[in-house]
Amino acid sequence: MRERKKSASGRLRAAYELGIMPTMETTTFVKKTISGVVQIEPALTPPSMQHAPPAFPVKPKQISAKARTKKRDIPEGLWTKCPSCGTMIFDKELDENLKVCPKCQHHFAIGSRERIHSLVETCTFEEMDPDMTSVDVLKFAGYKGKLERDRKITMLKDAVVTGICKIGSHRVALGVMDFGFMGGSMGSVVGEKLTRLIERATDAGCPAIIISTSGGARMQEGVFSLMQMAKTSAALAYHAQQRLPYISVLTNNSYGGVMASYAALGDLNLAEPAAMIGFAGPRVIKDTTHAELPPGFQTAEFLLEHGLIDAIVPRKEMKEQLMRYLDYFAGGKKGA
Numbered sequence: 001m002r003e004r005k006k007s008a009s010g011r012l013r014a015a016y017e018l019g020i021m022p023t024m025e026t027t028t029f030v031k032k033t034i035s036g037v038v039q040i041e042p043a044l045t046p047p048s049m050q051h052a053p054p055a056f057p058v059k060p061k062q063i064s065a066k067a068r069t070k071k072r073d074i075p076e077g078l079w080t081k082c083p084s085c086g087t088m089i090f091d092k093e094l095d096e097n098l099k100v101c102p103k104c105q106h107h108f109a110i111g112s113r114e115r116i117h118s119l120v121e122t123c124t125f126e127e128m129d130p131d132m133t134s135v136d137v138l139k140f141a142g143y144k145g146k147l148e149r150d151r152k153i154t155m156l157k158d159a160v161v162t163g164i165c166k167i168g169s170h171r172v173a174l175g176v177m178d179f180g181f182m183g184g185s186m187g188s189v190v191g192e193k194l195t196r197l198i199e200r201a202t203d204a205g206c207p208a209i210i211i212s213t214s215g216g217a218r219m220q221e222g223v224f225s226l227m228q229m230a231k232t233s234a235a236l237a238y239h240a241q242q243r244l245p246y247i248s249v250l251t252n253n254s255y256g257g258v259m260a261s262y263a264a265l266g267d268l269n270l271a272e273p274a275a276m277i278g279f280a281g282p283r284v285i286k287d288t289t290h291a292e293l294p295p296g297f298q299t300a301e302f303l304l305e306h307g308l309i310d311a312i313v314p315r316k317e318m319k320e321q322l323m324r325y326l327d328y329f330a331g332g333k334k335g336a
Helices: 002-019 091-096 113-121 143-154 188-204 223-241 282-289 300-306 317-333
Strands: 027-034 038-044 080-081 089-090 126-128 159-169 170-177 210-212 247-254 268-271
Touching: 080 091, 089 091, 113 159, 113 170, 113 317, 126 188, 159 188, 159 317, 170 188, 170 317, 188 210, 188 223, 223 247, 247 317, 268 300, 268 317
Parallel strands: 170 210, 210 247, 247 268
Antiparallel strands: 027 038, 080 089, 126 159, 159 170
């Protein structure tokens, strides 16, 4: 066995020295068997690592559904998010529902023209004093610019629209404030237009309805705005002497000098759900009294419970309820 191994290695050495050793494609190794016979077994040359497949399959990268979905820009003026429940509402649906959330019944702010359209009979509204505008008597810094800005935004001359109209079968003097015009603040024009409306209702012998939304008296007009509180209240006193009804409708927000005058003087004081109503805001009261305010303080529901208002009427039911109240007042007047 030793001779066979020696002769085999000698031939290989001789071939190598003569330079005739062929290029080998395989490698060999010696393996002993149980019988002791040496066997030379071929073995494949390992493949090049440059083209070797990976030892483990690579898991493909997962693309999330969010990444697959391209972000699309939602055009403005199509959807509105409810600040109360977070629901996205199609604007057309919101307009058809009188700016009330169909899920949680949150009442959005609504313009004076839209509110008039939702209450009065078609083509019966006759506007009064449409061209009356405010004058910057005190030369208050920036006041003229704010007036011009809000006139362009709201297409109104000031913060109230007044006129004679029909609600159901009743002829009514109607005034509707607009929070979009300087927060519905009451200046000389607002006070004058409302006073003329009330006097017109008194002369015509018809009910007066004023729908309020205001932050209070307009500070840019100083004492001239405060004078409107007494003027409107005096006009309502003469209206009451003629035993004519006055209905005050309070919407979010109703504060300050407006709430301290004509807005709280109704024969019936109505309010929309969750409307904030008061003189000073909750934060001011809390800082002044240094006391914790009760839950729901200054909301319509809180004030109904404590007797300041007579009923809470949802916006979609407002016209029907006003017609019922006017029928009642008209029946009482005929009976008297």
